[in-house]
Amino acid sequence: MWKRVRQRLHHSSPPAVLGLGYLVLVILGALALKLPVATTAPISMMDALFTSTSAITVTGLSVIDVETGMTFWGQLILIVLVQLGGLGLMSFAVLVFSALGMPIGLRQQTYLREDLNQTSFSSLTKMVAVIIRVVILAEVLGALALAFVFVPEFGVWRGLWHALFHSVSAFNNAGFSTFSSGLVDYATNPIVNIVVPALFIAGGLGYVVLSDMRRRRFWRGWSLHTRLMVVGSLALIVVGVGLTALLEWNNPRTLGQYASPLVRLTLAWFQGVTPRTAGFATTDIAGLHDSTSLLYMALMVIGGGPTSTAGGIKVTTMMVMLLATLAFFRRRTQIWAFGRSIGMEDVLKVMALVAIAAVLNFVGAFVLMATHDGQFLDVTFEVASAFGNVGLTRNYTPELGPLGKIVIMVMMFLGRIGPLTLGFFLATRSKPRVRYPEGQLYLG
Amino acid sequence: MWKRVRQRLHHSSPPAVLGLGYLVLVILGALALKLPVATTAPISMMDALFTSTSAITVTGLSVIDVETGMTFWGQLILIVLVQLGGLGLMSFAVLVFSALGMPIGLRQQTYLREDLNQTSFSSLTKMVAVIIRVVILAEVLGALALAFVFVPEFGVWRGLWHALFHSVSAFNNAGFSTFSSGLVDYATNPIVNIVVPALFIAGGLGYVVLSDMRRRRFWRGWSLHTRLMVVGSLALIVVGVGLTALLEWNNPRTLGQYASPLVRLTLAWFQGVTPRTAGFATTDIAGLHDSTSLLYMALMVIGGGPTSTAGGIKVTTMMVMLLATLAFFRRRTQIWAFGRSIGMEDVLKVMALVAIAAVLNFVGAFVLMATHDGQFLDVTFEVASAFGNVGLTRNYTPELGPLGKIVIMVMMFLGRIGPLTLGFFLATRSKPRVRYPEGQLYLG
Ligand SMILES: [K+]
Ligand SMILES: [K+]
Numbered sequence: 001m002w003k004r005v006r007q008r009l010h011h012s013s014p015p016a017v018l019g020l021g022y023l024v025l026v027i028l029g030a031l032a033l034k035l036p037v038a039t040t041a042p043i044s045m046m047d048a049l050f051t052s053t054s055a056i057t058v059t060g061l062s063v064i065d066v067e068t069g070m071t072f073w074g075q076l077i078l079i080v081l082v083q084l085g086g087l088g089l090m091s092f093a094v095l096v097f098s099a100l101g102m103p104i105g106l107r108q109q110t111y112l113r114e115d116l117n118q119t120s121f122s123s124l125t126k127m128v129a130v131i132i133r134v135v136i137l138a139e140v141l142g143a144l145a146l147a148f149v150f151v152p153e154f155g156v157w158r159g160l161w162h163a164l165f166h167s168v169s170a171f172n173n174a175g176f177s178t179f180s181s182g183l184v185d186y187a188t189n190p191i192v193n194i195v196v197p198a199l200f201i202a203g204g205l206g207y208v209v210l211s212d213m214r215r216r217r218f219w220r221g222w223s224l225h226t227r228l229m230v231v232g233s234l235a236l237i238v239v240g241v242g243l244t245a246l247l248e249w250n251n252p253r254t255l256g257q258y259a260s261p262l263v264r265l266t267l268a269w270f271q272g273v274t275p276r277t278a279g280f281a282t283t284d285i286a287g288l289h290d291s292t293s294l295l296y297m298a299l300m301v302i303g304g305g306p307t308s309t310a311g312g313i314k315v316t317t318m319m320v321m322l323l324a325t326l327a328f329f330r331r332r333t334q335i336w337a338f339g340r341s342i343g344m345e346d347v348l349k350v351m352a353l354v355a356i357a358a359v360l361n362f363v364g365a366f367v368l369m370a371t372h373d374g375q376f377l378d379v380t381f382e383v384a385s386a387f388g389n390v391g392l393t394r395n396y397t398p399e400l401g402p403l404g405k406i407v408i409m410v411m412m413f414l415g416r417i418g419p420l421t422l423g424f425f426l427a428t429r430s431k432p433r434v435r436y437p438e439g440q441l442y443l444g
Numbered sequence: 445m446w447k448r449v450r451q452r453l454h455h456s457s458p459p460a461v462l463g464l465g466y467l468v469l470v471i472l473g474a475l476a477l478k479l480p481v482a483t484t485a486p487i488s489m490m491d492a493l494f495t496s497t498s499a500i501t502v503t504g505l506s507v508i509d510v511e512t513g514m515t516f517w518g519q520l521i522l523i524v525l526v527q528l529g530g531l532g533l534m535s536f537a538v539l540v541f542s543a544l545g546m547p548i549g550l551r552q553q554t555y556l557r558e559d560l561n562q563t564s565f566s567s568l569t570k571m572v573a574v575i576i577r578v579v580i581l582a583e584v585l586g587a588l589a590l591a592f593v594f595v596p597e598f599g600v601w602r603g604l605w606h607a608l609f610h611s612v613s614a615f616n617n618a619g620f621s622t623f624s625s626g627l628v629d630y631a632t633n634p635i636v637n638i639v640v641p642a643l644f645i646a647g648g649l650g651y652v653v654l655s656d657m658r659r660r661r662f663w664r665g666w667s668l669h670t671r672l673m674v675v676g677s678l679a680l681i682v683v684g685v686g687l688t689a690l691l692e693w694n695n696p697r698t699l700g701q702y703a704s705p706l707v708r709l710t711l712a713w714f715q716g717v718t719p720r721t722a723g724f725a726t727t728d729i730a731g732l733h734d735s736t737s738l739l740y741m742a743l744m745v746i747g748g749g750p751t752s753t754a755g756g757i758k759v760t761t762m763m764v765m766l767l768a769t770l771a772f773f774r775r776r777t778q779i780w781a782f783g784r785s786i787g788m789e790d791v792l793k794v795m796a797l798v799a800i801a802a803v804l805n806f807v808g809a810f811v812l813m814a815t816h817d818g819q820f821l822d823v824t825f826e827v828a829s830a831f832g833n834v835g836l837t838r839n840y841t842p843e844l845g846p847l848g849k850i851v852i853m854v855m856m857f858l859g860r861i862g863p864l865t866l867g868f869f870l871a872t873r874s875k876p877r878v879r880y881p882e883g884q885l886y887l888g
Contacts, residue, residue, distance in 0.1 A: 247814060289813070289814070290813040290820050290823070291810050291813035291814040293820075294806070294809060294810055294813060294820075295810065298806060321795060321798075321799045322799065324792055324795040324796060324799070325795065325796040325799045325800065327792065328792050328793060328795075328796035329796070333788065333789050333792065335792075344777065344788055344791075345777050347788075347791060347792070347795065348768055348771065348772050348777065348779075348791070349772060350795070351765060351768040351769065351772075351791065351794070351795060352768060352769040352772035352773070354765075354798065355765045355766065355768070355769045356769065362738070362742060365738060366735050366738055366739065369733065369734040369735035369738060370691060370733070370735040375820070376734050376737075376738075376819070376820050376821035376824075377820035377821075379734070380820075
């Protein structure tokens with residue numbers, strides 16, 4: 001029977017195998033979370049599956065309170081699932097194979113390429129080694145820095161645990177917290193406001209960008225991808241932080257609850273960078289104005305970088321769309337940036353991604369509205385948060401019935417798997433055999 | 445001074461002149477509506493400008509009650525503005541030139557091409573003659589049919605006026621009605637439910653499609669454009685009507701207020717086809733479920749056909765996006781349909797249109813939310829309705845302050861002008877002088 005499964009896998013396409021792999025991880029994670037030792041009170045299989053999906057897809061939406069509902073063991077399982085999801089299923093598999101001294105076959109290398117959206121690295125094992133080193137370095141440094149906050153408050157062991165959990169959760173853009181109120185109690189803490197965003201911004205830039213930044217000369221040595229990512233991310237951070245400060249300055253439920261302008265700026269900083277997939281909150285998201293919520297929905301759908309722990313349609317996708325629009329207005333038929341052109345297949349991929357994202361978000365919100373009560377804003381916000389693997393919430397998810405939870409689970413899963421699958425189709429495109437004459441079309 | 449204006453116009457690009465022309469029409473229309481004879485009570489300049497913009501852009505959103513607030517003369521001005529807006533500023537100008545026996549210069553022909561998004565007609569004057577003939581034929585036939593409804597109820601002259609007004613409003617996809625409650629009182633009238641949709645569907649298909657249908661063999665003689673339009677429109681009608689029936693069947697504020705299944709189907713039919721830019725209502729739009737409202741927002745943003753009286757990003761744009769997505773999944777780098785390929789410039793134009801539509805709708809909703817109170821759904825719905833020149837309303841527009849009215853006016857104006865302007869950039873693109881090496885990009 002095992003042999004038949006292996007044979008079937010050999011005949012499947014990598015995206016199907018990848019999807020299946022994530023699915024298996026989700027189920028194993030749910031079974032682990034169902035263990036009596038993991039939670040303080042028994043949880044339903046649905047809630048276990050939901051939490052596992054949320055962890056594996058590094059989303060952070062939750063139907064169980066991580067502080068009061070989970071034991072240390074439950075939190076450990078959760079953060080391991082987050083790390084597996086963030087690292088990517090396949091780079092983890094390669095790690096295991098290497099550790100066992102097994103040769104990495106061509107087939108495994110193909111899956112890994114899929115999972116990291118990566119086609120140009122000469123040695124995949126070497127790349128994974130680099131990734132693992134970067135991840136461990138970042139997470140250990142982050143945990144040590146955060147220990148200065150949590151150890152004085154909770155003692156050595158509990159303090160270190162809080163520090164490690166938040167460091168892993170931040171670098172993987174998961175947004176899970178060991179505190180029921182998230183990071184609201186640390187809204188004004190300088191270390192938390194520097195270390196946590198530094199971790200999730202680095203994790204959300206992506207391995208390709210990080211390795212470019214580490215190994216090559218500033219800007220001039222960077223690839224087109226790294227340049228677009230850095231420029232786009234900076235722009236989104238400025239917009240997110242600036243508009244949050246502007247719109248929420250006097251909102252008594254968010255920034256306005258603090259008198260000091262510096263504290264308000266700190267909150268705007270943290271809350272303005274977190275919608276781009278991190279999902280931590282230092283203030284009540286349900287208390288945001290409608291305008292800010294709409295802004296955050298846009299940021300959540302855009303997300304972070306490819307080959308990163310971030311979700312969404314990705315910053316590079318947004319940049320290509322922007323460049324295409326500019327090119328159009330300058331009456332060009334070629335798109336370029338920083339002296340490099342962008343291929344038409346990339347343009348097609350962007351259109352496919354945008355169309356799929358639009359349809360997914362529409363259908364998700366539509367089904368929730370047709371089957372549940374709830375404010376239009378709360379529903380669309382929660383769907384965008386799930387699709388972008390963000391995890392910010394207007395407290396709508398806990399109110400959902402079984403069907404609603406399934407919708408959110410599917411959104412999280414497809415939001416995480418979808419782009420990888422698209423990457424596969426880009427990598428293995430076929431040349432057209434027939435050339436049709438061009439038809440005339442009116443679009444305006 | 446007049447000479448200097450003409451000189452400046454000669455140096456401007458056609459889109460700028462077009463935009464200016466529409467702007468002048470809006471202002472002239474507003475001045476006409478300000479005449480004491482037009483309204484039963486004096487109106488503000490802002491309300492006159494708003495109504496004029498709504499008429500010229502054939503949107504149908506209104507801050508004045510057309511039945512009680514306007515005299516016969518006001519209604520006449522309104523419907524003339526609608527007809528001017530629907531015909532297109534430039535085909536109207538050509539008509540005037542021809543009537544005066546003036547030769548149609550090359551420059552005028554360029555503007556006309558812009559306005560109708562049309563580049564292939566051999567004789568533009570001939571084309572305008574055809575358009576005018578089609579418009580008059582459709583509107584007279586429509587008015588005669590509707591007279592059977594309104595003349596028995598209102599007498600000959602008032603009945604004929606109601607019939608003519610609704611016929612012109614329907615063919616031009618304006619959605620204005622001489623009744624305060626719109627067509628709610630005629631929700632079950634068979635003639636209204638056949639004639640009005642027939643008029644606005646025909647008007648929304650576009651002149652190119654109508655002339656293809658009239659002059660060429662069914663399907664096999666049709667152009668790629670006509671085929672895509674017919675297939676896409678049929679699909680949208682089936683989705684719109686089917687889902688309206690499904691979701692609203694038992695809603696006591698809409699379909700559920702009638703006991704008979706046939707009447708409910710009639711309402712679903714009318715309400716399901718009208719969001720695609722017509723904007724008439726036979727039931728209370730504010731009473732629709734959130735899910736149905738979301739569906740209508742999608743339909744409103746898509747809109748009808750190019751070279752038609754409809755608004756939105758257009759059915760062909762949606763079809764290209766769909767085809768690009770399908771092509772991507774089949775690992776093709778060429779897009780085709782019905783044996784004709786679709787050029788890469790068209791793909792770029794679609795991306796530009798979608799990006800601009802997304803940004804416009806986002807900014808419009810964002811500014812309204814930041815400056816007004818109001819439900820998230822009502823605001824986003826009203827903005828989509830204005831952008832798509834639809835005119836369906838959840839009764840939010842009359843609540844707006846001056847800034848809010850300006851936002852809606854700008855949305856209506858850009859929703860109408862934007863695609864034409866994009867058409868210009870497509871028609872006059874330049875070849876790139878430099879070829880850059882292709883850069884590698886990760887998008888997923
Ligand atoms: K997250
Ligand atoms: K309309």
